[in-house]
Amino acid sequence: MRAAVLTRPGRFEIEERPIPAPGPGEALVRVARVGICGTDLHIFNGHYAAESLPMVPGHEFTGTITALGPGVAGLEVGRRAVVDMNIGCGRCFWCRRNEILNCPEMRQMGITMDGAFAEYMVVPARLVIPAPDDVPFEVxxxxxxxxxxxxxxRKAQVTFGQSVLVIGAGPVGNLHVQLMRTIGAAPVIVTDLSPERVRMALDCGADVGVTDPGGLRQAVLEATDGRGADVVIESVGNRALYAAALGLMRKGGHLAAFGLTGPEDRLALPILDTILNENSVAGSVAGMGQDMHDALTLLVHGRLTTAPFTRAAFPLDEIQQAFDSINDRPGDLKTQIVLGEEDTR
Ligand SMILES: NC(=O)c1ccc[n+]([C@@H]2O[C@H](COP(=O)([O-])OP(=O)(O)OC[C@H]3O[C@@H](n4cnc5c(N)ncnc54)[C@H](O)[C@@H]3O)[C@@H](O)[C@H]2O)c1
Ligand SMILES: [Zn+2]
Ligand SMILES: [Zn+2]
Structure with a gap:
């Protein structure tokens, strides 16, 4: 099989490798499509998981179950599937709570170990989630x-009828907007410095789009009867925006801490206001277990506009070009690598 190995920052090499065999409790997946995400770009640029190189990255993947190791029940060869990239021990306090990133034995496919930019991958069978055969791999x-x-x-406890401000309309900000719309949040306000990205978010269901940072506060107050948003989601990763977010949520609102900052960045939380207004900050990291199942359900039932995420597709042999050109293609919210099993639908 072919595998795209990141041999050093900025450099992929396509290697021939033997197709791995699934051991006890494992499944062999023939990879069909893999999305490139911001984390992959950080790894590519040498800013993250550099100690893992040389490595095959790739963790946003789907494919077909091709073989099952001894003792695997409940999975069917030939079925489409997605795979939860987060591997915990499955037994500890954190794993039981679906807080797997805190598991002392936590590993992540494509980050701490070889991932999905390869034609085949062996994965723990318990992390394989079967998917309907009539949903395209690109979705x-x-x-x-x-x-x-x-x-x-979930962590920010968003529910229908709540006003939500999404800061940042990048690939993930756009998904926040769409999920909020699907949940029934209203109004959904989005802000980004890029008019094109705000336009895309409006096309994907946002009610109010703001490109001028100086006008953001006014726009949020106008859209929320002067109160501020019930929930503010920071999806940029900028310390100053976190600070601004505190002033954009209503009394009793939630700040969803999502965009990744530097490790030293601090947010000065006004303690007394937090108590008296009953505000909260809800961190969340990655998506695992039930999050994966719920996301798949929404996609299977067509709840999201996926076209802006699926139109940029490169074959594995062109993975270097795919990564090198990503910043020149801001209109592609996602770039995907297409492997062995070309999507025919
Ligand atoms: N917590 C998690 O589980 C998790 C998961 C995935 C991604 N992330 C993080 O979420 C963030 C968003 O991901 P992404 O892939 O969409 O990132 P991205 O960098 O592609 O997009 C960020 C967007 O923010 C916009 N932006 C930059 N400065 C801004 C400003 N001052 N005001 C308004 N908009 C501004 C940019 O124009 C861009 O459209 C990143 O920090 C990423 O690391 C977190
Ligand atoms: Zn990712
Ligand atoms: Zn564990």
Missing amino acids: LALTEPLACVVRAA
């Missing part, structure tokens, strides 16, 4: 990024 490959957004909505 199924969005399950993992959507699962991150589902988890954030």
Whole structure:
């Protein structure tokens, strides 16, 4: 099989490797589509998981179950599936609570170990989630990024009728907007410095779009009867925007801490206001377990506009070009790598 190995920052090499065999409790997946996400770009640029190189990245993937190792029940060879990239021990306090990133044995496919930019992958069978055969692979490959957004909505306890401000209309911000719309949040306000991205978010269901940072506060107050948003989701990863977010939510509102900042960045929380107004900050990281199942359900039932995420597709042999050109294609919210099993639908 072919595998795209990131041999050093900025450099992929296509290698021939033997197709791995699934051991006890494992499944062999023939990879069909893999999305490239911001984390992959950080790995590519040498800013994240550099100690894992050389490595095959790729964690937003879908494919077909091709073989099952000894003792695997409940999965069927030939079925489409998505895979939860987060591997916990499955037994500890954190795993039981679906807070797998805190598991002392946590590993992540495509980050701490080889991932999906390869024609085949062996994965723990318990992390394989079967998917309907009539949903295109290009849509199924969005399950993992959507699962991150589902988890954030859960942690911030968003429900119908709530006003939501999404800061940042990048690939993930756009998914936040769409999930909020699907949940029944109203109004959904979005802000980004890029008019094109705000336009795309409006096309995907946002009610109010703001491109001018100086006009954001006014726009939020106008859209929320002067109160501020019930929920503010920071989906940029900018310390100053986190600070601004505190002033954009209503008394009793939630700040969904989602965009990744530097490790040293601090947010000065006014303690007394937090108590008296009953505000909260809800962090969330990745999407796992039930988040993956819920994201898949939403995609299977066509709840999201997926076209802006699926139109940029490169074959595995052109993965280098796919990564090198990503910043020149801001209109492609996602770039996907197409492998062995070309999508025919
Ligand atoms: N917590 C999690 O589980 C999780 C999962 C996935 C991604 N993330 C993080 O979420 C964030 C968003 O992901 P993405 O892939 O969409 O990122 P991205 O960098 O592609 O997009 C960020 C967007 O923010 C906009 N932006 C930049 N500065 C801005 C400003 N001052 N005001 C308004 N908009 C501004 C940019 O124009 C861009 O459209 C990143 O920080 C990413 O690391 C977190
Ligand atoms: Zn990702
Ligand atoms: Zn565990």
